[in-house]
Amino acid sequence: xxxxxxxxxxxxxxxxxxxxxxxxxxxxxxxxxxxxxxxxxxxxxxxxxxxxxxxxxxxxxxxxxxxxxxxxxxxxxxxxxxxxxxxxxxxxxxxxxxxxxxxxxxxxxxxxxxxxxxxxxxxxxxxxxxxxxxxxxxxxxxxxxxxxxxxxxxxxxxxxxxxxxxxxxxxxxxxxxxxxxxxxxxxxxxxxxxxxxxxxxxxxxxxxxxxxxxxxxxxxxxxxxxxxxxxxxxxxxxxxxxxxxxxxxxxxxxxxxxxxxxxxxxxxxxxxxxxxxxxxxxxxxxxxxxxxxxxxxxxxxxxxxxx
Amino acid sequence: xxxxxxxxxxxxxxxxxxxxxxxxxxxxxxxxxxxxxxxxxxxxxxxxxxxxxxxxxxxxxxxxxxxxxxxxxxxxxxxxxxxxxxxxxxxxxxxxxxxxxxxxxxxxxxxxxxxxxxxxxxxxxxxxxxxxxxxxxxxx
Amino acid sequence: xxxxxxxxxxxxxxxxxxxxxxxxxxxxxxxxxxxxxxxxxxxxxxxxxxxxxxxxxxxxxxxxxxxxxxxxxxxxxxxxxxxxxxxxxxxxxxxxxxxxxxxxxxxxxxxxxxxxxxxxxxxxxxxxxxxxxxxxxxxxxxxxxxxxxxxxxxxxxxxxxxxxxxxxxxxxxxxxxxxxxxxxxxxxxxxxxxxxxxxxxxxxxxxxxxxxxxxxxxxxxxxxxxxxxxxxxxxxxxxxxxxxxxxxxxxxxxxxxxxxxxxxxxxxxxxxxxxxxxxxxxxxxxxxxxxxxxxxxxxxxxxxxxxxxxxxxxxxxxxxxxxxxxxxxxxxxxxxxxxxxxxxxxxxxxxxxxxxxxxxxxxxx
Numbered sequence: 001x002x003x004x005x006x007x008x009x010x011x012x013x014x015x016x017x018x019x020x021x022x023x024x025x026x027x028x029x030x031x032x033x034x035x036x037x038x039x040x041x042x043x044x045x046x047x048x049x050x051x052x053x054x055x056x057x058x059x060x061x062x063x064x065x066x067x068x069x070x071x072x073x074x075x076x077x078x079x080x081x082x083x084x085x086x087x088x089x090x091x092x093x094x095x096x097x098x099x100x101x102x103x104x105x106x107x108x109x110x111x112x113x114x115x116x117x118x119x120x121x122x123x124x125x126x127x128x129x130x131x132x133x134x135x136x137x138x139x140x141x142x143x144x145x146x147x148x149x150x151x152x153x154x155x156x157x158x159x160x161x162x163x164x165x166x167x168x169x170x171x172x173x174x175x176x177x178x179x180x181x182x183x184x185x186x187x188x189x190x191x192x193x194x195x196x197x198x199x200x201x202x203x204x205x206x207x208x209x210x211x212x213x214x215x216x217x218x219x220x221x222x223x224x225x226x227x228x229x230x231x232x233x234x235x236x237x238x239x240x241x242x243x244x245x246x247x248x249x250x251x252x253x254x255x256x257x258x259x260x261x262x263x264x265x266x267x268x269x270x271x272x273x274x275x276x277x278x279x280x281x282x283x284x285x286x287x288x289x290x291x292x293x294x295x296x297x298x299x300x301x302x303x304x305x306x307x
Numbered sequence: 308x309x310x311x312x313x314x315x316x317x318x319x320x321x322x323x324x325x326x327x328x329x330x331x332x333x334x335x336x337x338x339x340x341x342x343x344x345x346x347x348x349x350x351x352x353x354x355x356x357x358x359x360x361x362x363x364x365x366x367x368x369x370x371x372x373x374x375x376x377x378x379x380x381x382x383x384x385x386x387x388x389x390x391x392x393x394x395x396x397x398x399x400x401x402x403x404x405x406x407x408x409x410x411x412x413x414x415x416x417x418x419x420x421x422x423x424x425x426x427x428x429x430x431x432x433x434x435x436x437x438x439x440x441x442x443x444x445x446x447x
Numbered sequence: 448x449x450x451x452x453x454x455x456x457x458x459x460x461x462x463x464x465x466x467x468x469x470x471x472x473x474x475x476x477x478x479x480x481x482x483x484x485x486x487x488x489x490x491x492x493x494x495x496x497x498x499x500x501x502x503x504x505x506x507x508x509x510x511x512x513x514x515x516x517x518x519x520x521x522x523x524x525x526x527x528x529x530x531x532x533x534x535x536x537x538x539x540x541x542x543x544x545x546x547x548x549x550x551x552x553x554x555x556x557x558x559x560x561x562x563x564x565x566x567x568x569x570x571x572x573x574x575x576x577x578x579x580x581x582x583x584x585x586x587x588x589x590x591x592x593x594x595x596x597x598x599x600x601x602x603x604x605x606x607x608x609x610x611x612x613x614x615x616x617x618x619x620x621x622x623x624x625x626x627x628x629x630x631x632x633x634x635x636x637x638x639x640x641x642x643x644x645x646x647x648x649x650x651x652x653x654x655x656x657x658x659x660x661x662x663x664x665x666x667x668x669x670x671x672x673x674x675x676x677x678x679x680x681x682x683x684x685x686x687x688x689x690x691x692x693x694x695x696x697x698x699x700x701x702x703x704x705x706x707x708x709x710x711x712x713x714x715x716x717x718x719x720x721x722x723x724x725x726x727x728x729x730x731x732x733x734x735x736x737x738x739x740x741x742x743x744x745x746x747x748x749x750x751x752x753x754x755x756x757x758x759x760x761x762x763x764x765x766x767x768x769x770x771x772x773x774x775x776x777x778x779x780x781x782x783x784x785x786x787x788x789x790x791x792x793x794x795x796x797x798x799x800x801x802x803x804x805x806x807x808x809x810x811x812x
Contacts, residue, residue, distance in 0.1 A: 036320060037318075272317055326581045340591075363508075
């Protein structure tokens, strides 16, 4: 669908309003699944929408001592980054709207922009909980980013291209890459949980230790934008992983089924573990995660050279 | 070295009914011993006022209209009551009880929280007397 | 305390903090993620209960003292009743003692399961939190069917108990206990084998036996370090003389040991309740109690779920007490938190705090 005018692509579909609504829908599915795993009822379908509307209606209090422009602007920049990255992935099973060589790297950096904005927002605030939260966010960014990138590079190497659309096509016509590249699949999935700060990797946002981490002083619109940004990232992350590892997304039905399947697994992983301390997270990723991803990469490179 | 020790629980919960009680659409029956709202029977009361002496929160008042003929009106402050059951234990004539049916006591104003118990004519007499403050009541 | 250097800063936890269920103020001086100093302020929930007891009669005080704490409310009422009955020279009939014991032990179950959930929640393990609180509903329903209320059961009267446990209720209790025992076994497995959970609890908050004795720790916190202290065994009250309890000890002294001690106590409680139900003495439920308690002073001790509860009651012969002094177990355990906190990471602080099972309402009265 590369003949959608650019403005419509950004504002309505595949980015913009559609993605925002879809992100809220996935947040609801995630919360409902986690609740059902814990033998509870879970929220009703309009709960995430009600949360965002309520937050948008509340007053945004800018604390003393912060840079106002940064404080107000960082959530917007983070959300913008997440929304822009939707233009390059096969959203909803249709072809990406814009595609050029190397857009895999651009998408990954756009997704990381959200985490950077979160860290900066926390460092900007003078409150000690936010400072500790920002430190933890950036520490976690440094630890999972490398294995996550390496894990997503595996399919790129097999395809021989850096363009998401081509990787999607290749995955669609060949065997599901999750099977020969199991390690990469697992690392990518767990890396997505780390990126989104989902339990057990929610040390930067640990409610019982540092109130809300980097987001402690945010209220009203800023908090709403950060939360929507996280939901959008969830959708895009799931799209990327299912498009690379689960055999490409060629039509909306495949999109919905595959991403929902991954969401069921992720929600299960969320409810199974206790929270890891930040030093345990770093240790885990740099020792096990990075090594696993490297091993997978070497195996792929080796196979390609042999074949 | 085990990861995910609650795996069995978590997976089985997907297929079980959630444990949440869907109140107010589904209401469980209250146990027989439930300490709900106070109920007073004017026929059996002898006016000894032991319940009032023992109440920890001064939630009961007995207004004596005629001691010889045992005409009492019982004013019960529902918002002060702690549902402790001491009045029931102190009473020797079994005329006080804590109901096990009326326990949903939330209200939107203060009116339902002052409850008058007694024979119909006594309560009517008292309320009319209260509306006309020049009429004098007997000792409380 | 020169804590205002620019390198280390002070992280305040409380009085309003998601880690604390009740207000208390902790100040941890932090260097990166490592805690270098800790200090504590209490008294945020002081309600003046001890003074308020002086203006109410003995009967009314029973209900006031019960509401010092919501989790251990029955043991406050029990300790008070035992003290007043000692002063008045009244012996409570054996059936009433047995029923009091059963309710006290049921309260111990509910308190330990609540603690298990809250400790799991502080560690980020929400699933264990939800499941253990779901199973705690069994005990709450049992207590409601016996006494009529889920919290503040008010089973004690001065001189006996109010409610009886008939055969049908005894059957319900037994069935509830069977279900709970199976679930508790499962939780024991989770707490001792799950790697992520062990990573948060093993080796955290190590307290040796000498340290525990020096700091005066009581309750499961002390028993997890190997100190043999349990009021039910040392000076038995209620029916603990005829139905003795085994002390559960662990020697490791870290957070893991505290979990294990409390879950072991749960098993011991199940066994005890079944034994009492099997050999329930018959008889009346109350004895006559005078309205004016004779002059004198007495102390009474009870084993709350958190440790030793201490009551000093002084009477001057009238129908109102002269002085009631309450010393709750949480007060003894704060010293251990402050001395253990140094050297740990900030992320361990909430778990350390919850490991002693703090009850600020009890503490501040």
